Amino acid sequence: RSKQWYQRRVRGPSKISSITLDISDSINTKLVRQSGAGGLNVPFQLAGGQTSSYTISLTLQTVYVTQRLKGTVTYFVDREGDSREEKMVNFSLSLDLTHFMVPNVTCSIKKFEGVMTEGRLDKNSATNIPLPDLPPPEFIASFCGRFKMAVVEQVGGAASLYGCTVRSDEICVLLKFNGSLTVNVKGNDQLLVNSFVDLVNSAKF
Numbered sequence: 001r002s003k004q005w006y007q008r009r010v011r012g013p014s015k016i017s018s019i020t021l022d023i024s025d026s027i028n029t030k031l032v033r034q035s036g037a038g039g040l041n042v043p044f045q046l047a048g049g050q051t052s053s054y055t056i057s058l059t060l061q062t063v064y065v066t067q068r069l070k071g072t073v074t075y076f077v078d079r080e081g082d083s084r085e086e087k088m089v090n091f092s093l094s095l096d097l098t099h100f101m102v103p104n105v106t107c108s109i110k111k112f113e114g115v116m117t118e119g120r121l122d123k124n125s126a127t128n129i130p131l132p133d134l135p136p137p138e139f140i141a142s143f144c145g146r147f148k149m150a151v152v153e154q155v156g157g158a159a160s161l162y163g164c165t166v167r168s169d170e171i172c173v174l175l176k177f178n179g180s181l182t183v184n185v186k187g188n189d190q191l192l193v194n195s196f197v198d199l200v201n202s203a204k205f
Contacts, residue, residue: 015078016046021056023071023093032057039074063100063167064191066198069093097195100166101148107162112152115162115170121186125197128180132205136177139205146203147196149173171196 022039023031034040042054073089107115115121132139140159144151149161149171157177164170169189173196176182183200187193 014048016075017078019045019073019075021054021071021073023056023058023069026067026069028061028065028067029069029095030059032059039072058095060095062191063165064097064189064195066096066195067094069095097165097192097199098147102164102166103148105148105150105162105164107150107152109153112160112162112172116172116186120188121170121172123188123190123193124184124186125190125193126182126184127197127201128182129200129205131177131180134205139181140175142205143175147199165192 019042020039021042025031031040040056044052044054046052069092071091071093073091075087075089077085077087079085134142136157136159137154140151140154140161143149144161147163149163152160152162154160159175161173161175162170163173169187169192171185171187171192173186174182174184176184183197185193185196185200187196
């Protein structure tokens with residue numbers, strides 16, 4: 001289950017009331033609704049200049065599928081003089097593997113070698129991408145920040161990285177700088193590995 005939040009700020013003397021939020025269900029992801037159907041009635045109003053947030057819960061069949069959910073927020077703008085106008089805002093919510101990677105993980109060389117040699121990570125995939133303009137140390141730092149990985153070891157034109165998902169699935173990545181950048185990925189779940197490679201291929205470095 002994943003929790004997300006929606007924030008709205010009201011400007012001017014108007015007031016926002018009767019706020020309803022809804023997200024279209026997909027095969028993989030469903031919004032946890034108050035009555036099993038329809039949108040969520042947000043339990044507050046907003047006066048001019050006020051900011052508030054609202055947490056929603058989503059159930060997911062798997063956290064390793066990248067998807068973009070579509071949703072709407074409907075509300076009434078109450079103005080002075082008993083004037084009232086209904087409005088609607090469409091939005092999208094992107095969910096990918098990086099939302100479910102554990103941040104600030106650490107991994108020693110000894111632990112990394114154990115993970116790699118124990119045979120648990122029997123799924124793998126690889127990709128080649130153009131060599132980035134950044135020097136390798138800067139690129140590795142950027143890569144780890146984007147994908148929530150930890151640097152285990154860096155030797156010459158190669159670096160070993162480690163990460164872990166909220167499901168405790170481990171993922172190991174080997175970066176090789178040699179004309180192009182080769183990204184080798186190993187994990188214990190093929191969907192996880194494929195999703196990670198897809199994100200690398202779609203990333204703009």
